[in-house]
Amino acid sequence: MRFRFRLVRASEEAPSGRRHNGTADEKSLQLGSESWDLVDLAAVEQDGARLLLLLQPSQQPPLTITISISKIDPSDLKHHLDVQRTRLRAEHARAQLTTPQERARFRQIVCPACDVTVDLTPFPETPQMLCPCCETLVTIQSNVVPPENEADFRLCETCGMFSRPRHFRSFYFYYLVVHSGIHTHRSKRCRGCMRSASWKMLAGNFFFVIGVIPALIQLTRAYRKERDAGVYRGLESANQWARRGKLTKAIEGYHEILQRVPCAAGIYYNLGMALYKQHDLAHAASVLELALNDCANYTPACQLLEQCYRQSGDVEKLETLQSH
Structure with missing residues (x-):
């Protein structure tokens, strides 16, 4: 994959200097005269035409590079980098395991929504997983049929609620x-x-x-009327009730969805967030624990649960959660 880019320095709002040639293949990223192994690429974030690259080379301090992309769609380059780097990093993590027991516990799953490899080894097995790249909650339990439009649902960038x-x-x-x-x-x-x-x-x-x-x-x-929400129909209304603090109405809506969706970490997260905003820390924590029971690597639920434990003074549960 070939592209053109300009560096964006931390002290500048706009890219400066001349454009350079860049290439990306299955193992490396070439930026002008510099080459980086994709296994060292820890994260890629996109902001319009810009990509922020977090590199963690071995024996070197972490490095952040921001580039402005031209000639190709930056989303295509980000997707390519995410697919290849996660595959390589998972292979590298597996190679570091020394005992048969460690290798037996190793788990990796390719996200059906974006083809990124997700390493689930540190987490207990749950019916769902969160893809850290496309932010989709994916049903991975073999005996559970995932919703047809599952990949359409994720957190809203504005209100932070699980929605479409x-x-x-x-x-x-x-x-x-x-x-x-x-x-x-x-x-x-x-x-x-x-x-x-x-x-x-x-x-x-x-x-x-x-x-x-x-x-x-x-x-x-x-x-415009929502016509194809599928098993998540009613989610928009329930979220509106939750935002207004009408928890009884919101719970009714979420309960109806849970009758149709056996694994729904996002629904539990919405309810937990609504309870948290009402300062009902005990019930919020209980609901967020249900979210993690459905999706062990659901980062938003884990972060909010940490806040609940911290604010309620439950040090033991907080330490247990942080140790996983």
């Missing part, structure tokens, strides 16, 4: 007598967050026709 986020583009046009311009931002939001953002966008662009049209388009998308 859609691509959303905010658009603002401004005119300041001597200067005018536009500001756009892309994100993935649930319908509730799309609606609030669309109304704000309409209000912000009210005096400029150029900005009103995109706002009306987003409003139409936000209020």
Whole structure:
């Protein structure tokens, strides 16, 4: 895979300098005159056309590189790097195991949504797993049939609730007598967050026709009836009740979904987050424990459960959770 790139220095907001040639294959990443083994690439984050690369070379301190990509879609490059680096890192981790018992416990699963290799060795076996790259909750238990549209559901980038986020583009046009311009931002939001953002966008662009049209388009998308939610139908309404603090209504909605979805760490996480915001730490912790019973590597639930234990002073459970 060939591409062009420019370095983005930490002290600069925009890329500087001339463009360089880059290539990525199954084992290495070439950035100009420098080459990196993909097994040393610990993480890749994307922000528009930029990729942030976290490198952990052996015998060297960690290194962060930010590059601005051109000539190819940055998402394609990120996907390629994620697929190859996770495969290589899993192979490397397996090679480090010395005893037959350790090798027998080694578990890796290829995410059906994005083909990334997920190392589940440190975690107990549960019906679901979280892919750290595409952030999809995947049902992996052999005797459980996963929902057909499982890959569509993940955390909303705005409210943080498990939902079915859609691509959303905010658009603002401004005119300041001597200067005018536009500001756009892309994100993935649930319908509730799309609606609030669309109304704000309409209000912000009210005096400029150029900005009103995109706002009306987003409003139409936000209020369009959901037709293919499948077994997760009713999730949007339950999330809205939870955000408003109407837990009785939210619990009813979540309970109906749980009757159709036997493994649903995301649903338990939403309920746990709602209880946490109501300062009901004991019940929030109990529900979040159910989320981890369904998906042992569900990082959002684990992080929130840590907060519950820490704030309630349950040191023993906190230490046990952090030791896993």
